[in-house]
Amino acid sequence: MRFLRESYIVFRRQLRMNLRNPAWVLIGAFQPVLYLLLFGPLLKPLIGALGVENEYTFFVPGMLVQLGLFGAFFAGFGLIAEWRDGVVEAERVTPASRTALLMGRLWRDLLQLFVQALILVGLGYLLGMRAPLRGIVLGIVLTLLAGGACAAASNALALTTKSEDVMAPVINVVMMPVLLLSGILLPMSLGPSWLQTASDYMPVKHMVNAVRNSFLGDFTVDKVLWGSLWTVALFVLAVWWGTRTFRKENA
Amino acid sequence: MIRARGLVQTFKSRQGREKTEVRAVDGVDLDVAEGEIVGFLGPNGAGKTTTLRMLTTLLRPTAGEATVAGYDVATQSKDVRRAIGYVSQSGATGSVARAGDEVIDHGMLYGMSQAEARQRGQELFSQFELDGMWTRQPKTLSGGQRRRLDIVMGLIHVPRLVFLDEPTTGLDPQARANLWTHISNLRDQRGTTVFITTHYLDEADALSDRIIVIDHGKIVAADTPENLKSQVAGDSVDLEVADIAQAPVVAKALDALTEDGDRVVVDGRHVRGRIRRAGTAVPGLLRDLTQADVELNSIEVRRPTLDDVFLALTGRSLREGE
Structure with a gap:
């Protein structure tokens, strides 16, 4: 109970600050729209190779995961600014739970991600995407878990490095292989076998596949389970890391 | 607490x-x-x-x-x-x-x-x-x-x-x-x-x-x-002589009043040192100097500050490195 209350206080504060700066909220919502409108049409000639009837049924799930991962990766930048203002330190001298300090911030990131996901799915539907409701729900839940994992990791990284100059290159180094090996933009099955093998080692590819299969209504174990397990595992790991950083001396 | x-x-x-x-x-x-x-x-x-x-x-x-x-x-x-x-x-x-x-x-x-x-x-x-x-x-x-x-x-x-x-x-x-x-x-x-x-x-x-x-x-x-x-031994006294040649005379007179181990510093026309209860000691000092025909431009007596305390405790001034 106390934990939820403390998380809520932190969440409410974060949300209030975000809403005071609606430009960022709008930019965040606009990005996936641009991807759908400007990149989606490029996939139309590939429908046969993708094995779907509408390119957006393929593309929207990938965009969801991308949104979850990459949007959340930047959550830490805000935390660095807060740390500089002394807010993190001030919160850490209160008796509030360290996990709540992180969780309140994660809730904010997840809420933002949820709104973006709804925009993305809604627009996808208008553009011709078709998916069963329970597939969409599972897909969004997986997206939120993936986003939560990235936001937690990003916050942990922010408190560890305390510098935008260090964080930006680190995120870029992580993001590039994730984007290229996860089949977010194009399916890995289009590539040669060595590339497919390499991508098998990228957890995010399995997450993307799980969301994609879930949108296709294919809930069989080998299509969805591995990606879901990866997502849950990464989420738990990242939250553990994030909490540890908030708890850690000297952070 | x-x-x-x-x-x-x-x-x-x-x-x-x-x-x-x-x-x-x-x-x-x-x-x-x-x-x-x-x-x-x-x-x-x-x-x-x-x-x-x-x-x-x-x-x-x-x-x-x-x-x-x-x-x-x-x-x-x-x-x-x-x-x-x-x-x-x-x-x-x-x-x-x-x-x-x-x-x-x-x-x-x-x-x-x-x-x-x-x-x-x-x-x-x-x-x-x-x-x-x-x-x-x-x-x-x-x-x-x-x-x-x-x-x-x-x-x-x-x-x-x-x-x-x-x-x-x-x-x-x-x-x-x-x-x-x-x-x-x-x-x-x-x-x-x-x-x-x-x-x-x-x-x-x-x-x-x-x-x-x-x-x-x-x-x-x-x-x-x-x-x-009060741990710092005495007040600081700074005497400025009119004729730089007379500084050693002043230094000698001041040295007689300071505690053993405290040094008197001559810096151009200025002679500085620490003496206990400067308020009662300085009038006598001035009289002696007048009798020795020493002319002073100025005299400054200062109670010890925490900076003096810090200097005495650590050998450095707190203001250094600021």
Whole structure:
């Protein structure tokens, strides 16, 4: 109970600050729209190779995961600014739970991600995407878990490095292989076998596949389970890391 | 209120290939009684903030133990946090948030209800002359107002003990004096124990009942400002001679009055030294010098300051390196 209350206080504060700066909220919502409108049409000639009837049924799930991962990766930048203002330190001298300090911030990131996901799915539907409701729900839940994992990791990284100059290159180094090996933009099955093998080692590819299969209504174990397990595992790991950083001396 | 024994904090630092262990705090013993205002004085890098962070549970001591407000900082950190307020150097409020919201949220993290936190916050705002600032953004406040807001944040849950880390750094003299009044009121009107770190001697002198001096991670003195000053042997006397050739005569006369071991320094026309009870000794000195046909341009007698104390304790002036 106390934990939820403390998380809520932190969440409410974060949300209030975000809403005071609606430009960022709008930019965040606009990005996936641009991807759908400007990149989606490029996939139309590939429908046969993708094995779907509408390119957006393929593309929207990938965009969801991308949104979850990459949007959340930047959550830490805000935390660095807060740390500089002394807010993190001030919160850490209160008796509030360290996990709540992180969780309140994660809730904010997840809420933002949820709104973006709804925009993305809604627009996808208008553009011709078709998916069963329970597939969409599972897909969004997986997206939120993936986003939560990235936001937690990003916050942990922010408190560890305390510098935008260090964080930006680190995120870029992580993001590039994730984007290229996860089949977010194009399916890995289009590539040669060595590339497919390499991508098998990228957890995010399995997450993307799980969301994609879930949108296709294919809930069989080998299509969805591995990606879901990866997502849950990464989420738990990242939250553990994030909490540890908030708890850690000297952070 | 505070009792620390043998506090140690070491940091690992790396210079090129060499790893070195820095002992930022090296065996600190501290005692602070309830209702005291204690100044924790030392140059930058002496270990003040590190000690403070250990006492406020932000940093786990590498070795040693400390009890703050009756609780152990390592094993009962939540109880310590509930009992103390901490105002850090870096501030406590988001620059684009609204001041009042920040204060309420902070109080709520201490378990206060929203209404309770609002009422207490508004009381503190008027007490700290922040009326009308409730809905302002901290970044639009003046330096002094912002520091007072930080202190309000630290006091929202009515702590019995407040830690202030360099509260007046970067403030103009008027804002500093104003803040000092507020800080002494904390103790005088509410009986709050105040532990304040500073590298300003005048601040420690003006505010503290007792001063604890730290240098190179070790406590080098702990006493009232008066006692510390009286430890320094005597008042400083500076005589300026009209004729530079007569400086040695003056130096000899002054030397006869100083304690053994204290040196008289000749610096151009100036002759400086320390003598006990300068007020009674100087008239005799002047008479002797007049009889020796020495003409003086000026004479300056100064009571010892904490800077002299610091110099005597550590061999360095506190102002060096500023």
